[in-house]
Amino acid sequence: MRFVLAIVAFVVAAVMIVAGIAQRTVFAPPTHIEAGTSVSGDPRYVVVDGSVLNAHPGQQTLTVTGAPDGAKQVVAYGRTADVKAWLGDQKYVEVGYRTATGKLTTKNVTPKPGTKDEGAADEGAADGSTATPSPAATPSASAGAASAGAASGSTSGDAAKTAGPNPAGSDLWLEEFDGEAAQVTRMNIPDDVSVIVASDGTKAAPSRVTVTWPVDSSTPWAFPLIIGGIVLLLIGIALYLWGLYAHRRSRGPRRKSGPKMPKLPKAPKYKPTAMIETTSRGRRSTRRARVIIPAALAGVLALTGCTAGTGAATTPTKTATPLATEAPDAKDQLPPAVTVPQLERIVKRVSESAAQADAQASPDLAKVRFTGPALQLREANYAIRAKKSDEPALPAIPASPIVLSLPQATDAWPRTVAAVIETPKDAKGTAQAPIAITMVQETPRDNYQVEYAVSLEPKAKVPNLAPASIGSAVVPPDSKLLALPPQKVAAAYGDILMNGDKSQYAKLFSAEGDTLRTQVGADWKAKQKAAVPATASLEFTSQTGAGTDVAMATNDSGAIVWTDLQESQVLKVVEAGAEVSAGATAAALTGVASSKTGIESTFGYQLAFYVPPAGSDAKITLLGFSQGMIAAKQL
Known part of the structure; x- marks a missing residue:
């Protein structure tokens, strides 16, 4: 028997080991699924929709080859609506996926101005033209030429000669890969995100696109089968060894047995006598049995605690039913203008561009990433530093870390994003105030530009804001839901700087922690006027600057308001033959050190306020500011 069991064990073991090895070799499943296509016609842009990349589960690997210049190829992805908006009037090839065959398809798309995009073609559709959003404004001359050509109905040959926009370096992309890094990219994007493949806008995009999905090739039973x-x-x-040992032992010498033992005599059979009482049979005995059996059963039931007919055994137990709550529909929620990683990349680019512009004191370089009041102040600072060597430069824009992100929740343009960046210590080890910047993207093809850059007040308390993953709404400039409409905040604060506590708006604003009021407020202005000689006069006026008033909602129905205020300081000669000094800073802008008529200097104030909701007892608080001379002229 032992040999039989050993043979069975050998056979089963061999089957298990062979099956385990076969699962890892002969019958091993594929490690990936691959689908590719070649793009004909030398298009400048190729778009791969997110639904194509999600045709199979798992992380997608996109491989592109065949670019005319591998160093200029670009692979980037962003929200599908943003990709289509950036393309605008540009022709592109859309890559689809045919489920029946598992192959990629291509389709030429020619946008039509003024119509909604319907470029999401059915699987395996024939080449044709579909509609896309209206062409977006193009910041560059080359892109503008492309838009003009498309709007005027130019032929495809003429369009091929016109350079298209370059997708490299656009702030619109969630992630971007350039050059050799764009050949093989791994991503895991949702259905509402698309990938754009291109070169520099002048040359054709890579001609071969391949998508690879991983497949679960694990063999969980292989190792247990082999070990088993x-x-x-x-x-x-x-x-086998046990059986062999037992077999050899059974074949050894045996001792001879002695004579057999005699058989024992059989005992007589037992017969009951009449003296033994037999069990009575009849109706009485049956009746006793009927009584004893239920009694015994009752005792058993009593001992086990199970009594028949009790309400505890038949009454069902009630369980709590969870209340169904309706979650907000994600379709009704506008997406944030940027994600946090996207904002970090944008801020880093802004920091690098600002550092380059500040180092060369170049207004042209500053225009790349600055606009509005922020650009105006930097241009003036560059002009002053060119003639006044001891003039300090404006605070640099740090690259990181971002301690607060506040993107606008929108899918349209222009888009606004605010961020607070921690500033490193200076050369002496002194802590510096964080920098709060407000950036605006005018069109899909424009990059974000800094419109306001302020240093936060030491005691500034930023109110609760919406998380970066949701974004904030932009409050209209004339909103009456705030303690003061955003478009009136600058003028009201300017009146306070002129008149102090006598201002009609003094009760609306908090003076605590307002260092700008201490520096250039009514008391400071009074001292400046007192120091002017009798041969001259000094007057101050304020007006709202040309900058856009930006207001973003807070969680308490208030808003953070960025606004532009300008103050003019007019030093005028009032006595014939007298002369007034322009001052070193004004002299750098006017080119004259003194004047017999007068000097008018204009100062710009970039201001950030917290404005509470209407009806609140809270006051408007200055969160931060940046100020400096922006213009000067001789009267």
Whole structure:
């Protein structure tokens, strides 16, 4: 029997080991699924929709080849609506996926101005033209030429000669890969995100696109089968050795047996006598049995605690039913203008551009990433530093870390994003105030530009804001839901700087922690006027600057308001033959050190306020500011 069991163990072990090895070799599943296509016609842009990349589960790997210049190829992805908006009037090839065959398809798309995009073609559709959003404004001359050509109905040959926009370096993309890094990219994007493949806008895009998805090639039973087979093999060997040992032992010499023992006599059969009482049979005995059996059953039931007919055994137990709550529909929620990683990349680019412009004191370089009041102040600072060597430069824009992100929740343009960046310590180890910047993207093809850059007040308390993953709404400039409409905040604060506590708006604003009011407020202005000689006069006026009033909602129905205020300081000669000094800073802008008529200097104030909701007892608080001379002229 032991030999039989050993043979069975050997056979089963061999089957298990072979099956385990086969799962890892002969019958091993594929490690990936691959689908590719070649793009004909040398298009400048190729778009791969997110639904194509999600045709199979798992992380997608996109491989592009065949670019005319591998160093200029670009692979980027962003929200599908943003990709289509950036393309605008540009022709592109849309890559689809045919589920029946598992192959990629291509379709030429020619946008039509003024119509909604319907470029999401059915799988395997024939080449044709579909509609896309209206062409977006193009910041560059080359892109503008492309838009003009498309709007005027130019032929495809003429369009091919016109350079298209370059997608490289656009702030619109969630992630971007350039050059060799764009050949093989791994991503895991949702259905509402698309990938754009291109070169520099002048040359054709890569002609070969391949998408690869991973497949679960694990063999969970292979290792247990192999180990189990080995264990069973050892058991079979043990059984075989045991059987062999027992067999050899049974074949050894045997001792002869002695004479047989005599048989014992049989005992007489037992017969009951009449003296033994037999069990009575009849109706009485049956009746006793009927009584004893239920009594015994009742006792057993009593001992086990199970009594028939009790309400506890038949009454069902009530369980709590969870209340169904309706979650907000994600379709009704506008997406944030940027994600946090996207904002970090944008701020880093802004920091690098600002550092380059500040180092060369170049207004042209500053225009790349600055606009509005922020650009105006930097241009003036560059002009002053060119003639006044001891003039300090404006605070640099740090690259990181971002301690607060506040993107606008929108899918349209222009888009606004605010961020607070921690500033490193200066050369002496002194802590510096964080920088709060407000950036605006005018069109899909424009990059974000800094419109306001302020240093936060030491005691500034930023109110609760919406998380960066949701974004904030932009409050209209004339909103009456705030303690003061955003478009009136600058003028009201300017009146306070002129008149102090006598201003009609003094009760609306908090003076605590307002260092700008201490520096250039009514008391400071009074001292400046007192220091002017009798041969001259000094007057101050304020007006709202040309900058856009930006207001973003807070969680308490208030808003953070960025606004532009300008103050003019007019030093005028009032006595014939007298002369007034322009001052070193004004002299750098006017080119004159003194004047017999007068000097008018204009100062710009970039201001950030917290404005509470209407009806609140809270006051308008200055969160931060940046100020400096922006213009000067001789009267």
